[in-house]
Amino acid sequence: MGETKDGSELVPNPRVNHGAARIVPLGDSAAVVILGDSISPQIHHRVRALCSYLEHHPFTGMVELVPSFTSIAVYYDGLAVLKAYPEYIRTGAEYYLFPVVAELLEKMLSLIDDEPPPQPRTVSIPVYYGGEAGPDLEFVAEHNGLLPQEVIDIHSSSEYLVYMLGFAPGFPYLGGLPSAISTPRRLSPRVAIPAGSVGIAGDQTGVYPLETPGGWQLIGRTPLSLFKPEAELPTLLEAGDTVRFYPISRREFMEWGEDTP
Amino acid sequence: MSLLIMKPGLLTTVQDLGRYGYQQYGVVAGGAMDSYALRMANLLVGNDEREAGLEMTVTGPEITFAEPSLISICGGGLSPMLDEHPLPLWRTVYAPKGARLHFGRLSGGCRAYLAVAGGIAVPVQLNSRSTYLRAGIGGHLGRALRSGDVLPIGTPTLRGNVWRERLTREQGPESLSVSRWFPACNLIPSYPETPVLRVIAGEEFLAFSKESRERFLSELFTILPQSDRMGYRLSGSSLNPVREQSLISSAVTYGTVQVPAGGSPIILMADRQTTGGYPKLAQVITADLPLLAQAKIGSAVRFRLITLQEAQEQLLQQELELNRLRLVLEHYY
Numbered sequence: 001m002g003e004t005k006d007g008s009e010l011v012p013n014p015r016v017n018h019g020a021a022r023i024v025p026l027g028d029s030a031a032v033v034i035l036g037d038s039i040s041p042q043i044h045h046r047v048r049a050l051c052s053y054l055e056h057h058p059f060t061g062m063v064e065l066v067p068s069f070t071s072i073a074v075y076y077d078g079l080a081v082l083k084a085y086p087e088y089i090r091t092g093a094e095y096y097l098f099p100v101v102a103e104l105l106e107k108m109l110s111l112i113d114d115e116p117p118p119q120p121r122t123v124s125i126p127v128y129y130g131g132e133a134g135p136d137l138e139f140v141a142e143h144n145g146l147l148p149q150e151v152i153d154i155h156s157s158s159e160y161l162v163y164m165l166g167f168a169p170g171f172p173y174l175g176g177l178p179s180a181i182s183t184p185r186r187l188s189p190r191v192a193i194p195a196g197s198v199g200i201a202g203d204q205t206g207v208y209p210l211e212t213p214g215g216w217q218l219i220g221r222t223p224l225s226l227f228k229p230e231a232e233l234p235t236l237l238e239a240g241d242t243v244r245f246y247p248i249s250r251r252e253f254m255e256w257g258e259d260t261p
Numbered sequence: 262m263s264l265l266i267m268k269p270g271l272l273t274t275v276q277d278l279g280r281y282g283y284q285q286y287g288v289v290a291g292g293a294m295d296s297y298a299l300r301m302a303n304l305l306v307g308n309d310e311r312e313a314g315l316e317m318t319v320t321g322p323e324i325t326f327a328e329p330s331l332i333s334i335c336g337g338g339l340s341p342m343l344d345e346h347p348l349p350l351w352r353t354v355y356a357p358k359g360a361r362l363h364f365g366r367l368s369g370g371c372r373a374y375l376a377v378a379g380g381i382a383v384p385v386q387l388n389s390r391s392t393y394l395r396a397g398i399g400g401h402l403g404r405a406l407r408s409g410d411v412l413p414i415g416t417p418t419l420r421g422n423v424w425r426e427r428l429t430r431e432q433g434p435e436s437l438s439v440s441r442w443f444p445a446c447n448l449i450p451s452y453p454e455t456p457v458l459r460v461i462a463g464e465e466f467l468a469f470s471k472e473s474r475e476r477f478l479s480e481l482f483t484i485l486p487q488s489d490r491m492g493y494r495l496s497g498s499s500l501n502p503v504r505e506q507s508l509i510s511s512a513v514t515y516g517t518v519q520v521p522a523g524g525s526p527i528i529l530m531a532d533r534q535t536t537g538g539y540p541k542l543a544q545v546i547t548a549d550l551p552l553l554a555q556a557k558i559g560s561a562v563r564f565r566l567i568t569l570q571e572a573q574e575q576l577l578q579q580e581l582e583l584n585r586l587r588l589v590l591e592h593y594y
Contacts, residue, residue, distance in 0.1 A: 013462050013569055024464055027514050027544040028572040032464075039509060051285075066284045066512040068536050073512030075281075078573060079580040095574045165287040166510060166536030169396050173510070209287075210396055227288075229398045234387055235286040 016102040018109045023102045026073055029063075031101045033109070034071040039175065043070050044163055048240045049112045059104045060084035067239050068164045069173070076101055122242045125207070125222050127156070127198050128253035133221035140183045140200060140217050152247055154181050155219065160205065160243040170209035170227035170235035174243060177205045189215035196221045198245065209235075223248075223256035262379060262414035263327045266406050270322035270364070275381050275400035275412070276374075277313040280389035284535040290515070291391040291399070294490060294531045294554035295372050298336030300583065301444065302376035304590055305333035305353045307421030312380030313390035315406075317373045319557065321364025322406065324375075326356045329434055331378035331417065331425040337370015337452055337555040343437050351449050353440035355428040360437065370452035370555035378421035382413040393532065394490070423594050444586060452555040455481070457563045459549050461572050463518060463541035465502070473500040477542065481561040482526065488558055490532040495562070499524030502540055513537040516545035516553070518564075528553065546572040548579050 016023040022034045033050060036043035051067050061080030066073040078097050085100050129152045130137040141148045160174040182203040190213060197208045199216030208214060209226035226236045276299065279292025293299040293316055300310040321339040332354050334341050341348040343360050383390050383401050392400025401410055428438040482497035500520050513519065517529045519539035528545060545553055556562055
């Protein structure tokens with residue numbers, strides 16, 4: 001396995017196959033367990049089951065987990081792994097950690113089939129639709145040949161699954177937007193979108209936890225904070241949660257306080 | 262104990278080794294861009310290497326020590342001066358009460374790290390003292406330092422106090438004093454003007470055309486001005502996948518080289534987002550991240566492909582050497 005100029009003769013990277021799953025490196029300090037190639041609730045449940053198993057049975061040197069739609073990145077501390085599993089490393093190539101970590105993860109993969117998936121939580125999110133909070137509600141309605149109220153009814157009567165958090169602290173990637181209200185992104189993004197804004201982009205819906213620039217069609221705003229750096233659990237939502245939106249009036253939005261149930 | 266910030270410099274922030282455990286909630290890991298230099302600076306003042314220090318970028322700050330302090334500055338050369346005396350990097354230094362730390366011209370690297378015995382004792386937020394500017398959390402009020410800021414310093418370790426005692430023995434507590442001992446040469450990185458960064462293949466490496474891969478591994482890439490703590494944007498020849506592929510977002514990390522549709526690579530840095538959806542061409546090895554962090558805007562970098570096994574050997578070698586130094590320091594009283 002020599003070095004070549006274009007690298008084509010280098011085996012790009014080791015990869016461990018376990019049934020439908022693959023384990024590949026992400027740099028020299030993380031391994032990624034890929035459980036499927038498409039976004040679906042079934043694969044999401046396997047991602048959650050493996051995460052839950054790893055959280056309850058971390059191996060020595062495991063630093064943290066980052067679940068995504070179809071995979072879980074498992075970050076590890078090389079020196080700690082080396083200390084915990086010296087016999088593995090000495091036998092094969094010296095100081096080669098990935099195969100050790102991949103083997104540990106592979107063993108866990110064969111155990112998670114019996115693991116009951118963690119219980120999902122349902123989180124209800126109040127939304128003041130339209131008005132100054134949802135300047136694109138009219139556009140979304142027109143684009144889909146609906147009345148604004150129909151958009152609100154459809155958006156707030158569906159159940160959404162939190163596949164993962166990413167992009168920004170507490171930003172949820174939600175699945176389950178009805179195609180009847182799917183709308184392309186704005187042609188020119190806004191410079192600043194207020195925190196709490198609820199938007200639609202293609203067949204996704206989501207809530208901006210922090211003020212950022214963005215191109216989503218804004219249909220409303222929630223008074224809840226999605227990112228709470230002072231709290232033990234710093235985000236309103238977690239991967240695996242079920243989300244429901246419900247409409248509130250402008251007045252309820254303005255008067256919403258921390259103590260409002 | 263406290264530090265007074267007289268002038269903030271270009272971008273001075275409180276950083277430790279990063280915010281771990283919250284990436285699954287979308288909270289970035291952050292931390293020092295050149296974590297090796299911060300760890301070393303901490304070790305040289307008797308701190309745990311995870312203590313917070315100051316990351317000072319390109320133009321250093323001006324700082325007054327309200328009390329006598331044991332300090333160390335490691336990393337890229339911002340030419341530190343204590344009052345009128347040039348200070349060596351990678352040394353333990355005793356700064357007397359009222360001493361003024363300031364910086365001169367840039368030479369070799371662009372980020373220096375100041376550690377103070379006891380560490381910068383700003384509140385811990387989500388398991389870290391690192392400043393995350395975009396979300397306004399951690400560090401000093403979640404922001405870069407400004408003139409007039411006063412930063413609290415924690416309690417030095419017993420070791421730190423003994424070293425301080427020893428440094429003041431000859432010339433008394435009124436004078437600047439620099440330790441005669443310092444880490445071995447092999448522990449002090451040199452930051453080349455045009456670093457060669459070792460990379461391993463990314464998950465989508467083979468999805469790029471052979472020509473693109475060849476160009477990536479043979480040509481120079483320049484760091485563009487739009488670069489920051491979140492990512493380095495590179496200019497150079499365009500790199501294209503064999504076929505357009507749409508990827509499902511998944512985890513990315515410090516050093517991930519991703520290539521958006523335009524073909525210009527972006528290397529993700531300390532404040533990278535937790536997940537990304539662009540093809541991952543390569544990954545800068547952890548052992549070379551300090552060289553990348555010290556490469557300044559406008560300078561060029563080159564890439565060299567190695568295997569994952571070599572990358573992990575390099576990383577462990579570096580960790581084991583640091584471990585040896587740590588053991589020596591723990592017994593040096």
